Amino acid sequence: MTQQHLDNFRTHLLHNERLGLWLDTSRIDFPPGLAESLEPRLLQAYDAMKSLEAGSIANADENRMVGHYWLRAPELAPTPEITRAIEDTLKNILAFVADVHAGRVKPTHTNQFLHVLVIGIGGSALGPQLVAAALGSVNDAMIPWFFDNTDPDGFDRTIDALGDELASTLTVVISKSGGTKETRNGMLEAKAAYEKRGLDFAKHAVAVTGEGSELDKYAVEQGFLARFPMWDWVGGRTSELSAVGLLPAALQGIDVEAMLRGARWMDEATRSRQTKTNAAGRLAAAWFSATNGKGQKDMVLLPYKDRLELFSRYAQQLVMESLGKRLDRLGNEVRQGVSVYGNKGSTDQHAYVQQLRDGIDNFFVTFIEVLEDRDASRQNIEVEPGTTSGDYLSGFFQGTRRALSEQGRGSITITLEKLDAQSLGALIALYERAVGIYAELIGINAYHQPGVEAGKKAAAEVIALMRQIVRVMQEHRGQTLTLARVTELVKSTDMEAVFMILRRLSSGTNPAILRVKTQACSSPLDWLWTTNGQ
């Protein structure tokens, strides 16, 4: 412990008494002059955040306002209509949830909804999953389950695990655009599972989606129990405090008003134009210094709390999808981003602290410490005289922070007095605001995702090609075809794609399509293909 470390600690330890939250950036090196040169850009960033909160078109590429901060301060919204929409939605959620918990809204064959199956992906899953894991307990009003992909076996596993309980399961389908294929597929698979048990899906279903979307229309047409709105001024990755996150959490029995309060208080504290007292500004500045403003180091997130294990996945989306951009706001190619990974401490110490301490210097760590070990009603046991399991957890955190520092590896530490709905809301808001400020520092639009479409478009092409191949193979039933011939028949030039599709179809996905055994050691690209049956 040098005097310099201590002086640094004193200068860079920020305490928010009201939130019971601390930010320590003392173990991130700031090269001489950086803090000073960042300050005018931070001031600009605070101005940009202010303008964004006032309703500017902060997401210019999509011509949209960016309004997730209004969700916890509806009075700040730029129009009375938006204020009312936010307030009414919260009221409607709480009323609906009260009806469900009281059994006034109930399933067709049992008296009470006891489970909630959330169907969503990305921004419509990671927030609800984080909150469910961080704040859930055996005393929850309803048990949360998730469909967050389009894996048929993944659907089966969840439906199997629910078993007969499906009859007492409320399904919440979440898709802002209403057109996300994974979510649509999950909904149709869930519907089939309900129907297989003689249950009416719509009488067990709720939608959270944009007004007038495909999903919205479907919900009306099918007669879902309820619908809650999403708005184009809330992006998926910042939607946890909209109906997307509030409805599942409230159904589970989590105090969503405390989550909103925590976020609101963090917003209030991070509107300061004094970087010294602005935790989001300090965090963004620390990221800038650690990554040279170019994402040159990975952000390793290590909460020393099992319940926060999903925080890194949540932050991974928030940070990487917001900051991973090709162009800056002026159209210059910048190829920005910050890679995020991590699970939890001290578990990860046994997985990869070896590399962090000794190996390649390509990261900085963010520790998250929670001062309250376990619920106050629980008796602690001593694992050694005078020492508890929690003392060890804290010791491993502090020891790792120190050992990394000794090797010149930077770290940030966020400390929460305790983990509850309010502090989790504050943590979410802190990261939302730090990402917003950091994006301003590097001059990019944090609120669009132009690169996501290409993958979707490519996927649609693959699926179209699959259909053509199945059709062509059926038309040539009984014939033996080369890969080149199939490729020609489907009018493609992409033999690789045709091969990958034939390989999959012939592995049980389509029982009629078969690989014809050729001589051993021939290249798979020389395999022959046929279709069985009449």
Add this chain to the structure above:
Amino acid sequence: MTQQHLDNFRTHLLHNERLGLWLDTSRIDFPPGLAESLEPRLLQAYDAMKSLEAGSIANADENRMVGHYWLRAPELAPTPEITRAIEDTLKNILAFVADVHAGRVKPTHTNQFLHVLVIGIGGSALGPQLVAAALGSVNDAMIPWFFDNTDPDGFDRTIDALGDELASTLTVVISKSGGTKETRNGMLEAKAAYEKRGLDFAKHAVAVTGEGSELDKYAVEQGFLARFPMWDWVGGRTSELSAVGLLPAALQGIDVEAMLRGARWMDEATRSRQTKTNAAGRLAAAWFSATNGKGQKDMVLLPYKDRLELFSRYAQQLVMESLGKRLDRLGNEVRQGVSVYGNKGSTDQHAYVQQLRDGIDNFFVTFIEVLEDRDASRQNIEVEPGTTSGDYLSGFFQGTRRALSEQGRGSITITLEKLDAQSLGALIALYERAVGIYAELIGINAYHQPGVEAGKKAAAEVIALMRQIVRVMQEHRGQTLTLARVTELVKSTDMEAVFMILRRLSSGTNPAILRVKTQACSSPLDWLWTTNGQ
């Protein structure tokens, strides 16, 4: 699709028919001449692997043999004693598991063990967790649970979830050294939970540990139901096919002999000195090219299969702890490593493919594809005419692979015909061998972890300091002390550490120790501290 891509695909698509496994490295660019210059080093690496398998002291720093390949081919072990130890252990595991499943070994208060609580961390948890998630189903003989940290609240959550079922829970305590604190703490917390319910912990407990270890002695003394051995020639991160992984998996009802067979067959296929036909050699060469042999890019692991979501965590440990080294075998400072992260596709596409496609070019992707969508006994539903959820999963994988490739982002694809015990065993072996070969290419010892001790030592110091602070605060009960004074009283110079400990103690961990309110806005380092009570 260019002709060059297709030629590349033909050349770099490796098929293991017996294992139903494919490796495609065609989308990793090899700069001109690299493959040729790597070839002699690969031959040396194959020789080193051969010598390692013959029982050389491959882990020279710890003066140990490296024998995890013998676990699936006991006849290769360098001594008959080792061969017998491996064979006997497998027999003993299978016999014990048969006794448990038949109710011949049973809990004290119920007729059958129905749950298995695995207590371990790092190498003693990640393998069992991966296998449990990848191969489990609702028809499992026993339901797996884990303690993999020293978080008191994490223990409480698992014990709460088990509830009354604790009486029918078999606890497996896994610690090779027998001295891992997290695992020791987990065991003592589990013991307390059993005792709270009037159950005799030892009659519900099994140990997997090194002969004569602390844990081994404890198990004998307490009268555990059984003990299974670990050996110093098996490292934690490669112990899945020892008793560490086999016992929990077999208890769950997984076909561990098929896992061993898959690994054995992969070993056999990757002993080839022909890189062309050696999947592990090819994989290692692809890593080398992608990361410039220096870990310059992160390895993003994207299995398109929910069940494989934990594979990236498993590989994260295997790769990072093995390769993340300061020194090479000659003692030169090299600061090696490869960072690993990822969860699953297509889910992660909605989280961070935006950055992968558009943002910073600091990664390569490994896709894992499974051709079988869902269990053959399940009916597929059509989400659109002629199209299933699984078609979409495959379409998203292929589309993303293509979209990344168009942006010059490299990828590797591993394809499994289906995911079962045999193919998972093969996948584990493939990565073990690729890591071994890659370590030889860059000249490091993949089998030690010298950097882990520093964190443990630092943690022990923190815990010792905690005890001193509690003692000193008690001795000065009723007095108001400055941080400097407490630091002086405990004969420390580390005011930062003393502050962090006092802050935690005063936040409920030690109800007697209190922060004395000082005037607002004073630095937390100027806070005053006292101890309540008589």
